Amino acid sequence: MTPRPREFNPTLIARLEAFSRATGSFVIVVGCLVLLGWVLGRGALASVFPAAGAMKANAAFCFILAGASLRLMQTGPDTPRTRLVVQGYAWAVSVVGLLTLSEHLLGWNLHIDQLLVRETQGVVATTVPGRMAPAEAGTFLLLGVALLLLGDPSPQWRRSSQGLTLTAALISWEALLGHAYGVALYAIPAYRFTRVGAHTALAFTLLSLGILARQPRSGVMAIFTCDSAGGYMARRVLPAAVGVLSLLGWLGLEGERLAYYDTAAGAALMVAATLVIFAALIAWNARALERVEDERARLMQEQSARAQAESAERRAAFLAQASATLSASLDYDSTLKSVADLAVPHLADWCAVCVLDAEGEVRLVAAAHPDPSKVPLAWDESRRYLLRLSAPHGPGRVIRTGEPELVSEISDSLLRAVAGGAEHLALLRGLGFVSYMAVPLSARGRTLGAITFASAESGRRFGRADLALAEELAHGAALAVDKARHYEAEGRARAAAEAASRAKDAFLATVSHELRTPLSPILAWSRMLRQGTLGEEKTRRALEVIERCARSQAQLVEDLLDVSRIITGKLRLEVRPVLLAPVVQAAVEVVRPAAEAKGLELQAVLDSEVGAVTGDPERLKQVVWNLASNAVKFTPKGGRVEVRLARVEGHVEITVRDSGQGIRPDFLPHIFQRFEQADSTSTRAHGGLGLGLAIVRHIVELHGGTVHAESSGEGQGAVFTVRLPLAAAQTAGEAERRPPSPSAPASQREDAALDGLRVLVVDDEPDNKDVVGTLLSSRGAEVRLAGSARQAVEMLREWKPDVL
Structure with a gap:
């Protein structure tokens, strides 16, 4: 019959594991204190009680190694390097114990006793300076081998480890009882030559118990930690037996001292032998109780085993089928x-x-x-x-x-x-x-x-x-x-990426086309101007075309920069109270020449009493210009464009209405998106990048307003409406009181004289430098040109300009 799996007391297991860790730390501390005592010449640290014998330096070193091995075994990382260190410490303890024991048994001197500390002759209860007692050496040998076997996964070696540890615990407990009973153990061969100190015996006892507690679920310890009737009995009987028998031994020794018995050593041996017999009896009784429980549970195991196997098989088949389906x-x-x-x-x-x-x-x-x-x-x-x-x-x-x-x-x-x-x-x-x-x-x-x-x-x-x-x-x-x-x-992401890639390609093609289109007349007229074959009228015409095409390219670049600022969140407004009528009128006047060139009727219906808004006048002018220029662009010859400014229900509305080609219903929801155009083919009738309306929407939203478009369909024209919130009454008053920005007429600004003004122009771009220098010189300024900061500094040493 297969024995039923043991169930262990989890609380007891946790306490034993904590105790094992604590004992490892304890013996490390004891060993360190003793070594420190020998090094500093502090006898109190080495012996605690001088008459009870001192712990030798080699013994202290072995305690440190054994405690470190036990501690690392529990708390160190489970790596080959850690296991090698643990085994190395255990081997060192075993070798020191074996060599010292051989010195006692064979009578030779291996000169290992005072490797760490020199000990003088005449130390209490010591025959050979620095040499630990045979009982100590044998105990270290047992515990070192036990630590080596403890790391082996085989149950057989773990049981052997427990046997060696129990033997070491017996030797240690006997020495501890000797001190408790006040008995000199020199009559026992294992305790001759050097006395085992009380703190040494205590450290040995605790270390032995710590090693046993390290393996609470195997061997002898499993009997005591098992959550069964046998384990319960063992946990109750063993501590009582140890305590009672030790007390009886002490009482018996006291009787000897009162002349009831012969020798104290006989009493100590009697107590130790009695403990072994009593512990064996407890273990045998606990195992007998477990056999009874196993027999009682056998039928239940047999009955449930088949049901569990069938259930597990059905469960595995169900999950396999589900996995295949999924x-x-x-x-x-x-x-x-x-x-x-x-x-x-x-x-x-x-x-x-x-x-x-x-x-x-x-x-x-x-x-x-x-x-x-x-x-x-x-x-x-x-x-x-x-x-x-x-x-x-x-x-x-x-x-x-x-x-x-x-x-x-x-x-x-x-x-x-x-x-x-x-x-x-x-x-x-x-x-x-x-x-x-x-x-x-x-x-x-x-x-x-x-x-x-x-x-x-x-x-x-x-x-x-x-x-x-x-x-x-x-x-x-x-x-x-x-x-x-x-x-x-x-x-979906792949489709979106492909669509974005197509949009990018289309946009790049559009940008290239829009930038190249005005470039061709610029280059052609420039070439003819250089040849000098044009008459005065043609020359004037050439310069007008070049200027118009350059402005077109500059506007395209400015739109791209605005979109970049919008995307990066760097589009800023110079906000102040603004009266909209002058702003709208100025934008309309900019568009009027283009409208007149197409034969369009451009009408501005402006209510000068609408009040003020809070915003950036230049950006608001850009909004109106974009909407009005779009209306002019998409309205055929003879059409009509109307720009209206009015106050509606606490808001200001700017309406741009045209009689142009209108907007398809399917395109209307996308009209304010970047790079969107109703006709994006290379053969489209109208140029542009599809950025103007996106810029309009963003600028209007930055002002806290809204913009929307309406159209009854293709050929029915379109209406764009911008709604902006009115400024507070106090702010509006400030706008009315703000004087218009002084500015000279354009002709006056262009003809301004700079006679005698000394100007130093610094620019690393030769074309820009030459243009600025020529322009300033034409106005009468004395101009010098520098192509770098170093050149400018050298000029400043010799020539002091009025303007840099």
Whole structure:
């Protein structure tokens, strides 16, 4: 018969392990203090009680190594290097003990006794300076070998380790009893030559117990730590036996001293022998009790073994089938439906699978029952009552908390508590639910949904094993759902990346086209101007074309820079109170020449009393200019463009209306997006990058306003409306009191004389430097040019400019 597995007392195991760690630390501290005492000449540290004998330096060193080996065995990392260090310490302890014991037995001197510390002649209870007692050497040999065997995984060697440790504990306990009884043990050969100190015997005893406590689940220790009748008896009897027998020994010795007995040494040996016999008797009795318990449990093991094996086989087959089903598809809806069908009737009579959709709502994706005609009831009941995250029970609660729910037996009071009304309660009672459990679908720390299981017709009552099986199934299903969602998300991301790549290519093509288009006339007219073949009229025409094309390129670059500032969040406003009528009028006047060139009627209807807004006048002018220039661009010859400024319900509205080609309904929602154009082909009739309206939207939103577009369709024109909040009354008053910025007429500014002004121009770009120098010289300034900062510094030493 196979013995039943032992169950150990967890509290006792934890205490023994803590005790083992503590004893390792204790003997390390004792060894260090003794070594320190020998080095500093402090006899109190080496002997504690001078008459009781001192611990030798070699013994202190061995205690440090043994304690370190025991401590590392428990707290050090389980690596080959750590195991090698532990075994090295144990070997060192064994070798020192063996060599010292050989010195006593063979009468030679290996000169190892005073390697660490020189000890003078005449030390109390010492025949050879620095040499530990034979009992100490033998105990170190036993404990060193025991530590070596303790690290071996074989149960046989562990039992041998315990046997050696028990022998060492017996020797140590005997020495400790000798000190307790006040007996000189020199009559015993193992204790001749050098006395074993009281603190040495105590350290040996604690170290032996610590080694035994290191292996509480094997060998002799398993008898005492087993959570059984035998273990209980052993734990109660052994401490009492040790205490009582030790006390009896002391009383017996006192009787000897009163002339009732012969020698004290005989009493100590009698006590030690009695302890061995008593401990063996306790262990034998505990094992006998365990055999009785094993015999009683044999029938229960045989009865449950077959049921457990069959259950495990069914569980493994079910999970294997579920795994195959889950890996067969990347469509999680169909996959989870297959899982629900698989769970019925193997695990439950009812199975429902819910997921949390992108909107945070619980959605039923699968339901199953042996009778397909009842499945619609599950859908109806889940939709009406259970699919709420706030529900106290059911999938909503499981998804909300991420914790499984198990109700082994559904009571009528529970049905009344969860019912959503009398009709729902009647439905639940009619379905005859007996037991219920729900487990979360969790993957990568997120709850994706829940699987609900219920028993009814079968009368099955779910337990912890069923819940564990359901959790394994849910774990696999959650991974499948997560994988399917990632597959879909990857597809969407790939499509978005491809669309972005296409948009980038189209944008680059558009930018290249828009920058190259004005460049061709610039180069052509420049070449003809250099040849000097143009007349005065043609020369003037050439310069106008070059200037217009250069301004067009500059505007394209400025739009790109504005978009870059918008994307990086660096577009800033110079905010102040602004009266909009002058701003709108100025923007309209900028556009008017283009409108007149196309034969368009451009009308500005401005209410000068609309009040002030808080904003950046230049950016607001840019908004109106963009909208008005777009209207002019897309309105055919003979059309009409109207710009209107009015106050509407506490807001200021700027409306730009045109009779142009209009906007397609499908394009209208995207009109304010970057790089969007109704016609983005290379043969489109109108130029531009599709940035102007995106810039308009961002500037308006920075001002706290809104902009929207309306159009009845192609050929019906379009209306763009900007709504801006009015400034507070005090702010508006400041705008009215603010004087207009002084500025000279353009002609006056252009013809301003700089006669006699000394100017130093510094620029590392030769073209820019030459242009600025020529312009200033044409106005009468005395100009010098520097191509670098060093050259400028050299010029400043010889020539002092008025302006740098």
